[in-house]
Amino acid sequence: RKEVEQDPGPFNVPEGATVAFNCTYSNSASQSFFWYRQDCRKEPKLLMSVYSSGNEDGRFTAQLNRASQYISLLIRDSKLSDSATYLCVVNNDRGSTLGRLYFGRGTQLTVWP
Amino acid sequence: ETGVTQTPRHLVMGMTNKKSLKCEQHLGHNAMYWYKQSAKKPLELMFVYNFKEQTENNSVPSRFSPECPNSSHLFLHLHTLQPEDSALYLCASSQNQGTTDTQYFGPGTRLTVL
Numbered sequence: 001r002k003e004v005e006q007d008p009g010p011f012n013v014p015e016g017a018t019v020a021f022n023c024t025y026s027n028s029a030s031q032s033f034f035w036y037r038q039d040c041r042k043e044p045k046l047l048m049s050v051y052s053s054g055n056e057d058g059r060f061t062a063q064l065n066r067a068s069q070y071i072s073l074l075i076r077d078s079k080l081s082d083s084a085t086y087l088c089v090v091n092n093d094r095g096s097t098l099g100r101l102y103f104g105r106g107t108q109l110t111v112w113p
Numbered sequence: 114e115t116g117v118t119q120t121p122r123h124l125v126m127g128m129t130n131k132k133s134l135k136c137e138q139h140l141g142h143n144a145m146y147w148y149k150q151s152a153k154k155p156l157e158l159m160f161v162y163n164f165k166e167q168t169e170n171n172s173v174p175s176r177f178s179p180e181c182p183n184s185s186h187l188f189l190h191l192h193t194l195q196p197e198d199s200a201l202y203l204c205a206s207s208q209n210q211g212t213t214d215t216q217y218f219g220p221g222t223r224l225t226v227l
Contacts, residue, residue, distance in 0.1 A: 104155055
């Protein structure tokens with residue numbers, strides 16, 4: 001079983017739409033959770049961390065359900081500039097002091113005018 | 114942003130060549146990482162260095178040889194690669210703050226093996 005699984009996508013939505021991405025992780029000992037964004041032919045960049053209580057950053061809302069081992073990202077009022085691949089990332093704590101990240105395959109989003 | 118730089122950005126090499134990828138981080142971080150990103154596959158961790166010491170080798174073939182002379186520089190030496198090694202190779206660094214550690218990525222080297 002893969003450590004992190006995401007919606008396969010791609011998602012194609014008009015400007016202004018609301019879109020949601022889902023992700024599940026297999027290791028219940030995972031400690032921290034992130035969404036990264038990767039533009040075409042560029043490196044991944046941290047979009048936001050995901051906290052147990054849920055958190056919001058402008059148009060972006062992230063939710064974590066530890067019981068179901070499920071993470072979501074909601075984007076409201078989509079902009080053309082939101083077009084990218086969104087990576088669900090989980091830190092699998094194995095007792096190491098280092099961040100050991102596991103990445104999902106990513107979900108591609110295209111926002112059209 | 115120039116926090117993590119990588120050179121070269123693009124590399125084409127034959128299977129008998131030897132080349133090296135370079136990564137430099139200007140963030141004062143203690144940990145550095147090499148990842149491989151192939152088409153349609155998730156990022157795969159290759160190597161981890163913490164305070165210049167290798168702490169993880171994720172079953173990477175010996176034709177990939179990392180080197181970390183100090184906490185700011187990381188190299189990946191390549192020799193006798195195979196066409197299936199063609200991928201985007203990403204370097205990352207982090208402060209080493211445990212499970213909340215955030216990794217910052219370089220722009221990557223896009224490698225093509227002929």
